[in-house]
Amino acid sequence: MRSTKALPYLLLAPATIFLVVFFLYPFVLVAIDAFTKGGAVTLDNFRTMTSNWKFSETLRNTMLLAAVVVPIQLAMALSMATIVSKLSMGRSAILYIFAIPLGLSDLAAGLIWLTIFEQSGFLNSWLVSLGLIDKPIMFLGYQNKWVIFTAVVLGEVWRATAIMMVILVAGMGLIPKEYYEAAEVFGAPPWKRFTKITLPLLRPSLQTALILRVILAFEVFAVVAALSGTQFPVLMGETYHWQFTLQDRGVAAAFAMLILAISIAFTLLLLYLLRVPREARL
Amino acid sequence: MAEIQIKGVAKRFGAFTALHQIDLTIADQEFMVLLGASGCGKTTLLRIIAGLETPSDGEVWIGGRRVDHLPPRERGIAMVFQNYAVFPHLTVYENIAFGLRMQKKPQPEVDQRVKRTAELMHIEQLLQRYSGQLSGGQRQRVAVARALAMEPDVILMDEPLSNLDALLRLEMRAELKGVLAHSRTTAIYVTHDQVEAMSLADRIAVMHQGRIVQAASPVEVYRNPAARFVGSFIGNPPMNFLPAKKSGEEQFIVAGSTLKGPKASGDIEFAIRPEDMDVGPGGIPATVRVVEPLGAHTLITTDVDGKIFRVVLDSNAEAKTGDRLSLVPRADRIRWFDPQSTSAIQ
Numbered sequence: 292m293r294s295t296k297a298l299p300y301l302l303l304a305p306a307t308i309f310l311v312v313f314f315l316y317p318f319v320l321v322a323i324d325a326f327t328k329g330g331a332v333t334l335d336n337f338r339t340m341t342s343n344w345k346f347s348e349t350l351r352n353t354m355l356l357a358a359v360v361v362p363i364q365l366a367m368a369l370s371m372a373t374i375v376s377k378l379s380m381g382r383s384a385i386l387y388i389f390a391i392p393l394g395l396s397d398l399a400a401g402l403i404w405l406t407i408f409e410q411s412g413f414l415n416s417w418l419v420s421l422g423l424i425d426k427p428i429m430f431l432g433y434q435n436k437w438v439i440f441t442a443v444v445l446g447e448v449w450r451a452t453a454i455m456m457v458i459l460v461a462g463m464g465l466i467p468k469e470y471y472e473a474a475e476v477f478g479a480p481p482w483k484r485f486t487k488i489t490l491p492l493l494r495p496s497l498q499t500a501l502i503l504r505v506i507l508a509f510e511v512f513a514v515v516a517a518l519s520g521t522q523f524p525v526l527m528g529e530t531y532h533w534q535f536t537l538q539d540r541g542v543a544a545a546f547a548m549l550i551l552a553i554s555i556a557f558t559l560l561l562l563y564l565l566r567v568p569r570e571a572r573l
Numbered sequence: 574m575a576e577i578q579i580k581g582v583a584k585r586f587g588a589f590t591a592l593h594q595i596d597l598t599i600a601d602q603e604f605m606v607l608l609g610a611s612g613c614g615k616t617t618l619l620r621i622i623a624g625l626e627t628p629s630d631g632e633v634w635i636g637g638r639r640v641d642h643l644p645p646r647e648r649g650i651a652m653v654f655q656n657y658a659v660f661p662h663l664t665v666y667e668n669i670a671f672g673l674r675m676q677k678k679p680q681p682e683v684d685q686r687v688k689r690t691a692e693l694m695h696i697e698q699l700l701q702r703y704s705g706q707l708s709g710g711q712r713q714r715v716a717v718a719r720a721l722a723m724e725p726d727v728i729l730m731d732e733p734l735s736n737l738d739a740l741l742r743l744e745m746r747a748e749l750k751g752v753l754a755h756s757r758t759t760a761i762y763v764t765h766d767q768v769e770a771m772s773l774a775d776r777i778a779v780m781h782q783g784r785i786v787q788a789a790s791p792v793e794v795y796r797n798p799a800a801r802f803v804g805s806f807i808g809n810p811p812m813n814f815l816p817a818k819k820s821g822e823e824q825f826i827v828a829g830s831t832l833k834g835p836k837a838s839g840d841i842e843f844a845i846r847p848e849d850m851d852v853g854p855g856g857i858p859a860t861v862r863v864v865e866p867l868g869a870h871t872l873i874t875t876d877v878d879g880k881i882f883r884v885v886l887d888s889n890a891e892a893k894t895g896d897r898l899s900l901v902p903r904a905d906r907i908r909w910f911d912p913q914s915t916s917a918i919q
Contacts, residue, residue, distance in 0.1 A: 473658035478646040478675030491662040570703040571662050
């Protein structure tokens with residue numbers, strides 16, 4: 292009897308030990324790096340971080356990017372998931388096609404959009420060959436901040452909308468058809484069925500999708516690096532910059548802590564906003 | 574006022590025909606039960622009336638208005654679903670109010686109608702609960718209340734009692750009948766349970782393989798089945814059938830005894846309900862196989878010419894396995910069927 296009780300824990304032990312050794316331990320080391328300098332406990336690293344002239348722009352850029360990208364992705368993922376859920380044929384084929392960008396690394400995704408927007412890129416050569424412009428435009432220059440921003444938004448939306456959609460399609464599949472029929476009989480037109488039935492019953496999946504996406508949005512790095520270099524600083528880029536260019540592990544660790552704190556805060560917020568009371572679950 | 578007319582409605586799913594040319598008129602305030610075994614097309618017909626399914630052919634009219642091209646919400650109907658479909662994310666109150674809110678009724682009216690129907694269904698103390706906190710019977714009541722609150726012209730019910738336990742089903746059956754009679758709506762009720770059908774219906778439409786075999790009052794359906802199927806499907810135990818050999822003008826030999834029958838050109842089929850026979854001289858010879866005393870009466874399964882033949886006798890009748898009985902059918906209760914077309918011969 293005793294051995295069967297212990298079995299699940301024994302089976303979980305390797306994974307648990309792996310996480311403790313390769314995640315929790317380095318995490319503690321990073322936290323120590325962030326809160327100490329020369330062996331003494333201090334907030335100096337955080338002061339250096341926040342007093343840097345680029346800091347407020349970095350924070351603003353990251354937040355702005357998340358605030359624009361996540362709602363666009365949510366709206367797109369919801370409409371795509373609704374359409375996909377209604378398909379009777381070719382549903383998995385379409386899901387696979389939508390999921391292709393998920394198979395690419397974010398750097399590769401950034402490079403794809405770079406080949407479109409750069410001076411010798413697709414967009415310029417098309418515009419020139421169509422005779423719309425005389426010579427290539429430098430879209431991603433420092434004087435075109437909004438173009439860089441738009442390019443990053445496009446890249447991010449293109450790359451990571453499918454993951455939300457896949458989660459939402461799975462969630463929609465769990466809602467019994469009878470609820471929609473009842474709503475239809477009792478007078479709800481399609482839009483009302485979406486807002487009164489789909490959205491409330493989809494809360495658990497929305498929660499998962501949003502938490503995943505919001506966390507990834509605060510960690511945005513490679514797409515921005517590929518498209519803007521350092522023209523559009525974001526938190527993760529600054530972390531990299533302090534660690535490898537400026538060789539200051541303490542400040543880099545402070546940035547990492549800040550990203551973690553923001554991610555946790557938004558996760559808690561989403562858990563609260565999209566909570567479903569136990570008695571009202573499906 | 575909502576008379577329902579179904580004109581030549583057919584439904585095909587690919588090569589499979591679920592409904593063949595259904596014609597049926599349901600009078601205003603009538604309680605019509607669609608009765609049949611699973612797969613007979615009764616639910617498909619109900620869903621076509623509701624607008625949840627489109628007919629391949631034919632027309633549906635409700636209250637003098639052709640509705641088969643309209644979405645469900647514009648047909649003046651309400652529906653009770655087999656699995657209740659009580660929304661889990663809304664309270665009982667909001668569930669009942671759902672349709673009224675969709676019609677943008679003012680809050681005082683919503684409140685008054687929700688409270689009244691909740692009272693009618695005895696769930697007024699559950700209004701703030703969620704579906705997850707209710708028993709199956711309570712959910713059923715919410716589903717009915719939600720339909721009644723709409724004050725619809727027509728109420729459609731798809732096996733509403735099939736998920737309840739036997740005792741609760743009995744209780745809800747009686748209650749439904751009372752509530753619906755009082756509400757003066759036209760009702761269409763789908764079931765595979767013949768007892769439910771008999772006890773609720775003003776008229777029963779018996780369905781078989783996508784066709785309506787007979788649409789008549791419960792007593793008529795029971796006493797005068799229009800087809801062999803109706804006799805074998807309705808009644809517990811069902812009708813007994815024996816081959817009848819033509820022996821002369823309006824004369825037939827059934828299991829050795831000669832009976833007066835209808836005009837027919839050849840051999841036909843004799844049918845009798847188990848309770849329509851008495852033990853007496855000169856009847857059908859039967860060998861007792863099983864005796865089941867059921868209290869009020871005794872069900873005896875016998876063997877007539879190698880065929881199962883059941884008879885319901887008074888509970889003080891004494892019979893035991895192996896006895897030979899002579900069963901005399903009551904002349905006015907004998908029915909005859911054409912073995913080819915399976916329909917009744919008058």
